Amino acid sequence: GAVVSQHPSWVICKSGTSVKIECRSLDFQATTMFWYRQFPKQSLMLMATSNEGSKATYEQGVEKDKFLINHASLTLSTLTVTSAHPEDSSFYICSAREKRGATELFFGEGSRLTVL
Amino acid sequence: GESVGLHLPTLSVQEGDNSIINCAYSNSASDYFIWYKQESGKGPQFIIDIRSNMDKRQGQRVTVLLNKTVKHLSLQIAATQPGDSAVYFCASSSGGYQKVTFGTGTKLQVIP
Numbered sequence: 001g002a003v004v005s006q007h008p009s010w011v012i013c014k015s016g017t018s019v020k021i022e023c024r025s026l027d028f029q030a031t032t033m034f035w036y037r038q039f040p041k042q043s044l045m046l047m048a049t050s051n052e053g054s055k056a057t058y059e060q061g062v063e064k065d066k067f068l069i070n071h072a073s074l075t076l077s078t079l080t081v082t083s084a085h086p087e088d089s090s091f092y093i094c095s096a097r098e099k100r101g102a103t104e105l106f107f108g109e110g111s112r113l114t115v116l
Numbered sequence: 117g118e119s120v121g122l123h124l125p126t127l128s129v130q131e132g133d134n135s136i137i138n139c140a141y142s143n144s145a146s147d148y149f150i151w152y153k154q155e156s157g158k159g160p161q162f163i164i165d166i167r168s169n170m171d172k173r174q175g176q177r178v179t180v181l182l183n184k185t186v187k188h189l190s191l192q193i194a195a196t197q198p199g200d201s202a203v204y205f206c207a208s209s210s211g212g213y214q215k216v217t218f219g220t221g222t223k224l225q226v227i228p
Binding site: 004006034036042043044045046049091093095103104105106107108109110112 | 148150152157158159160161162165205214215216217218219220221
């Protein structure tokens with residue numbers, strides 16, 4: 001099956017710094033990628049939809065200047081958490097869809113961010 | 117907006133028994149539904165899906181039932197095994213399979 005890889009799988013940073021998380025589709029080209037955020041014992045909350053070559057579409061309540069998303073190629077999307085604070089600590093998960101109209105989403109293994 | 121929710125936060129079953137996990141959704145425009153399994157510290161894993169023009173779909177040991185009249189979705193796992201222990205999420209989308217919205221999740225605990 002299709003593989004989506006996230007890096008890093010976990011990261012610890014100091015408050016005020018920025019952290020970049022990468023999401024790569026390893027064996028397919030992803031026209032659309034989605035970024036989710038998951039707090040402990042809670043569900044996945046969609047943050048934004050990212051289409052290759054265009055600006056990301058953010059969900060209501062998600063600060064686009066805080067969570068910068070770039071989808072520069074068909075195999076890579078990045079999420080940058082800017083000026084991270086402890087409340088940004090969470091599990092960030094990306095998913096990718098191979099082509100428009102395709103139904104199946106392929107998920108990465110997630111990246112756990114801890115902000116001290 | 118679209119919301120999807122679950123009735124039971126935790127479900128404990130004996131190994132070998134059948135499990136039924138339920139889900140309610142609110143958006144009548146939802147036309148595609150998916151069940152995911154998530155193990156601790158990992159990303160969601162696709163289990164089975166169903167489109168709104170169907171009311172039942174079977175996979176290996178799993179069956180998804182869709183009742184559009186009452187906006188209800190269920191996942192049935194036959195002969196539940198310890199490896200089935202995980203959190204299960206229902207999810208849905210509408211209008212061309214764009215964004216997928218997740219429900220609140222049910223933790224399945226299999227008792228050996």
